[in-house]
Amino acid sequence: MRRTIATVCLSGTLADKLDAAAAAGFAGVEIFENDLIASPWSPERVRERCAELGLSLDLYQPFRDFEAVGPDQLRRNLRRAEHKFDLMERLGTDTILVCSSVSADAVDDDELAAAQLRALAERAERRGLRVAYEALAWGRHVDTWEHAWDIVRRGDHPALGLCLDSFHVLSRAGDGSGVTSMSGISGIDGDKLFFLQLADAPRLHMDVLQWSRHHRLFPGQGAFDLVTFTGHVLAAGYRGPLSLEVFNDVFRQSEPRRAAVDAMRSLVALEEAVGRRSPRARERIELAAPPPAPEPTGYAFTELAVDGESGTEVARALAAMGFAHVGQHRSKPVQLWQQGQARVLLNSGDATATAVSALAVETPDPVTSARRAEALLAPPVPRTRGPAEADLNAVAAPDGTAVFFCRTGADRAGWWADFILTGSAPDTGTALTGVDHVALAQPFDHFDEATLFYRAVLGLDPRHDSEFAAPFGLVRNRVVSDPHGRVRIALHGTVLRRGEWAPGVPDPQHIAFASTDIFTSARVMRDRGAPLLSIPDNYYDDLEARLDLDPTLLARLRECRVLYDRDADGEFFHFHTEVLGSRVFFEVVQRIGGYAGYGAANAPVRMAAHREARRHPS
C-alpha cells in the first residue's frame, strides 16, 4: 500500500522533514499546519520541493473547532476554511482533516454538526477538495469513531468522509467503558473512509489528551492491536494510504532521517502482519511481504569489544568461570572463548570502550535472515574480510550492536573456520551450559526503535516489561525473545534522560550464562578467583522476611551471595561478576520449573552492589 507520514512525526524544519520522509521511501506526507506556518517556503515552493522528492501531499491538517456552532461563529469558521482551501490549492493537496470540536462553544447537536459539515463539504467540492472528519478521543461532544461516522452519514455529501485514527479508536476501545469498539469498522462504507492515520501507544492510565500528545509510538512499538484494527479498515474497502501520525517527545528530538526509517520499518512490519493474518487481503491488496524470519535457534557467539587492559581482565574472569581460550582469529585480534554452548569473542581490534559489540544469532537459514533484515531496512555493517574467511552477514541494531546471522549448529565451515584452534579445553566443573540471555543497555532516545528492530528484523516478541527504581534513576526493561527462549535479549534503559551525576560510565551490559547448579557454579568460580559481586546482608534478611524460605536454602544463598526470585511458575537463582573494564559484566543464572523472568526485583540490589564495588575495588 502507499505509505505516508505526517510531518509532525519528525523533528526539524519542514525541509528536514520532507527530506527525511523521502529518503526513507515514503510516497507522501500529511502536512501538519504548524510546520507550514513556521516554514520560510511559500506553499508553491513546498509543492515544488515535494515534487522534486517524489512526495505527494496527501492531507492538510488539522482544521479545528469547526462544527456545531451558532450562525456568527459558523460564518467565521467558513471564512477561515476558505483561506485554508486557497492554501490547499497552492499546495496541491485535496483533503483536509477536520477534527471534532473541543470548543466550549460547540453544542451537543448532531443534526447541526452534520448540516454544518455538509456546508463545508459543499464549498470544498466546488474546488475539487474533500473533508475528512476525525473524532478526537477528547472531543467535546464527538469522541468516538461511531459518533463521527454517524454525523458523516447524516451530512450525506460526497465530499464529506471519515478519517480514522487508530490512537483515538484504540485508546478508548480499551478503556473498559464499552463506548466504542473497533469491530464495527469493517462495516463502514469504504468510499466514505477518506483517510487512515496509524499510531501505536503503550497502555497508560492517564488523561487521553496527554497520552496522545506525548506517548504515541510507531506501530509495533506499543500495546495496541494495530493488526486487527488495520484488518478491519481494509475489510471496509479502504485503499488510501497507510499514514503515520505520531506525537512523541522523544521522536520530536531525534535525528529525522533515522526516525523516518524507524517509521517505515513499522509500516512494512504492520503490512506483513496484516497480510499474514488475512491471506485473502493479501490477494486483493498489495501488502509488504518480506521473507518470513527463520526462527532463531540460539546464539552462535557474543562478541565483546575490549582494550588491552579490559581484555586481560575479561579473559581472567572467563578463565575463572571455566571458559577456555579455544581459538584465535586468523587475521584479527580476536580470541574465541568457550564453555558448553556459550561462546564469547574478545575483540581488541577497535579501540572502543568495553562493550557487547556483536551478537551472532543462529538461524537455520542465514541468507533468508539477512534478506529479511534488508527488507526491514536494517543498515548493513560494512566488514573487511580476509582471504578464506567466512562471509558473515551483519546488520546494525539501533543501539550500535552488530547482529550476525550464522547457520545453526557448530558450522565448522562457517565463522568457526576463521579461528585457529589453540587446543585448550574448557573446564566443565563450573556447571555452565550456554547463554541464557544477553542484556543490552539502550540509549534513552532509541528504546522503542530497538524494540521494533529486534521484533521486526529477528522475529522476536516483546515480553516482560518492567520498570524499577535503581540507584541512578528509573530503569525500564523489556525482553525480546523467541517463543522457546533460545534467543533472549534483555533491553534496558532509563525512563528519563539519565542524570548528570550518575557515575561517569554508561549503563553496563552483560551476558548471562545458564548453570545447571548455581551453588556449584558460585563456589567453584569463587575458589578460582572469579571477581564475584558481593551482596549485602540486608538483602538476605529481607528475603527471609518476604519469602519464608527454607533456612538451609537461605543459608546457602547467603553464603554463596546468590540472588533469588520466584513466581507462580518456578524459581530463579543468579549471581554476577563485578563490572569488568568500563561496562561489561557476566551473570550466572539457574531457572527452576517454568520461571521465565529475569529477577527484575533484584536488579536495584545488584546495581547498588556494582556501585559499591566500583567505589571500593577489591
Ligand SMILES: O=C(O)c1ccc(O)c(O)c1
Ligand atoms: O492532538 C491533536 O490536536 C490532534 C490533531 C490532529 C490529529 O489528527 C490528531 O489525531 C490529534
Ligand SMILES: [Mg+2]
Ligand atoms: Mg489524527
